[in-house]
Amino acid sequence: MKRLLSRSRQLRRLSSSAAAVASPSPSPFPSSGPNAMVYDHLAESVKSKLGRLENPDPRFLTHNSPHPTLADHTSILTAPATKITTLPNGLRVATESQLASRTATVGVWIDAGSRFESEETNGTAHFLEHMIFKGTERRSARQLEEEIENMGGHLNAYTSREQTTYFAKVMDSHVNKALDILSDILQNSTFEESRINRERDVILREMEEVEGQTEEVIFDHLHATAFQYTPLGRTILGPAENIKTITKSHLQNYIATHYTAPRMVIAASGAVKHEEIVEQVKKYFTKLSTDPTSAAQLVAKETATFTGSEVRMIDDDIPLAQFSVAFNGVSYTDPDSIALMVMQSMLGSWNKHSGGGKHMGSELAQRVGINEIAESMMAFNTNYKDTGLFGVYAVAKPDCLDDLAWAIMHEISKLCYRVSEADVTRACNQLKSSLLLHVDGTSPVAEDIGRQLLTYGRRIPFAEFFARIDAVDANTVKRVANRIIYDRDVAIAAMGPVKKLPDYNWFRRRTYWNRY
Structure with missing residues (x-):
């Protein structure tokens, strides 16, 4: 018993005097004898703990580390599985059950x-979206509204441009x-002529509202100049003259041609x-066309060709200038899309x-924020079936346009030759977090299921998606940047007081000048 008490006192003395352990002074414990090994082991253990406190593992303190590590998302492996059934007519039914939810x-x-x-028919798809709720053979427009309202x-x-959704x-x-x-x-929509004529005015007013949303206008003009004389360059709403001339036959022909079972996905999420x-889908969806023509086959007939060009709408009465500069991107299924x-x-x-x-991860955001050369800016990456747009959209005061254009092109072209692993790792973590935040709720999940089945032909599990993201390193970024950015044509759309925005040739030269 005395021996045990003695050891207990010695251990308390050891734990209360960590400095003595770390000190080079002689140890108060015996250096020989039967207990020497025990004391040496305890001393080394305390030294190790002190060392970890002084130099913590950066994986657990990423915000304090200049070299971030890839975030661990092991928990996503337990996410609910997406079940998919393809019916004999080609219609796909996909669900993700969250039975704890009370909504779907x-x-x-x-x-x-x-x-x-x-x-000639540009604007029909959007017009049809409006008319689809205006009455069927079984329900009037009022009955539709009341039925939805009554069940909350x-x-x-x-x-x-490539998808239509009703949910x-x-x-x-x-x-x-x-x-x-x-x-x-x-x-079973009836498309009454009186309803069609009434809806024309609604869509024309909507067009006026969209014209007031300058960001929407800029991106419409960007598509128009980047994909000239191709369907992808046209607007979703269509020109006003088309809206005034679209008829019932246009709507019915569009449904018969494009609303086919093989090109449709019924997606559900939540309490299902x-x-x-x-x-239920087998019971209700019995009248769909089984035309096997796919959207990819239709796209192949009119490929969207990227054209290096620009469009500028000078208006000095607007206080702020805005512009977007874009490169020819890649399709959804391109290996470099991630x-x-x-x-x-x-x-x-x-x-x-x-x-x-100055403390943001993006060097472009740092330049813009520190020098106050913009009101806002954002990078964008838009994918389509056979092409895409990659670039930056910005809003600034007229006197800042020259400096802002230089900062944007400098940081974009720098991706071709100078990229750090730390920046790539940080971007990968931010991308994974944004993808997870995007599917928070039953509606975003259903949208993710439907969109992925139309674009990829399957629902990509997050574990696979994140593995693909983690596989991107600095060399990958430089290789893809050299493919997309280095010495490539650009498309520019600008609006407002943009006289001080550098000309097209300046932007074109900046795609390779920074290398030297």
Whole structure:
């Protein structure tokens, strides 16, 4: 017992005198004898703990480390699986069950948009989105609205250049009714002439509102100049003269041609069971065309060719200038699409109202914030079936345009020859976090399922997506930048007091001058 008490006192003395352990002075404990090995082991253990406190592992203190490490997202491996069933007519049904949820989102994602229109029918897809809610053979427009309102649901739709979506968010007990409504409006809409004429004015007013959203206008002009004389260069809303002449036959022909079962995905997320959704889809979606023509086949007939060019709309009455500069990007399925997403994250975004500057990860944001040469800026990476746009959009005062253009082109072209692993790692972590934040809720998850099945043909698990992101390193970024940016044509769209914005040839030269 005395021996045990003696050792206990010695251990307390050891733990309360860590400085003595770390000191080069003689140890108070015996250096020989039966207990020497025990004391040496304890002393080394304490030294090791002190060393870890003084020099912590940077993986656990990434914010204090100049060399960030890849974030661990092991938990995503336990995410719910996406179940997919393809019906005999080619219609795909995909669900992700979250049975703990009390709500669900169910929708129809269609591989059709403004890109599949002719010059004469441009605007039909968006017009159809408006008319789809204006009454069916079974329900009037009022009955549709009341039915959705009475069950506390939200019915919505949107049209892009390559996709059209109709979806409803409802309580778990109303999923079947939502599917019934979606199938009804997509298969049995009546398109009354009086409703069509009334909707023309609504869309024309919407067009006026969009023209007031300068960012939307800039990107429409950017597409128009980058993809000249191709369907991808046209606007989603279409020109006013087309809106005034679109008829019932245009809408019906568009549905018959493009709203086909093989080009549609029924996606559901939340309080849903896959087998029940499949059975309900079989019951309701019985009138769809089975035309096997795919969107990719239609795109191949009119490939979007990138043209190095610019469009400038000078208006000195506007206080701020805005412009976007873009390179020919890549398609969704291109092997380098992930690297471009990382490069977009590296360039980042900045807004003077959100603060930040010299401590931001993006060197472009640092330059813009420290020198106060812009009101806002953001990098973008837009993908389509066969091409894309990669670049930067910025808003600034007229006197700052020259410095801002230099900063943007300097940082973009620098991706070709000087990239640090730390910057790439930081961008990869930011990209993974933004992807996870994007799918927070049943509606974003359903949208992610529908969009990926249309673009990739499958739902890519986050574990695979993140593995692809983690595979991007500094050499990958430089290789892709040399493919996309170095000595390549650019497309520029500018609006407002842009007289001091450097000319096109200056931007073109900056794609390779920084190397020297």
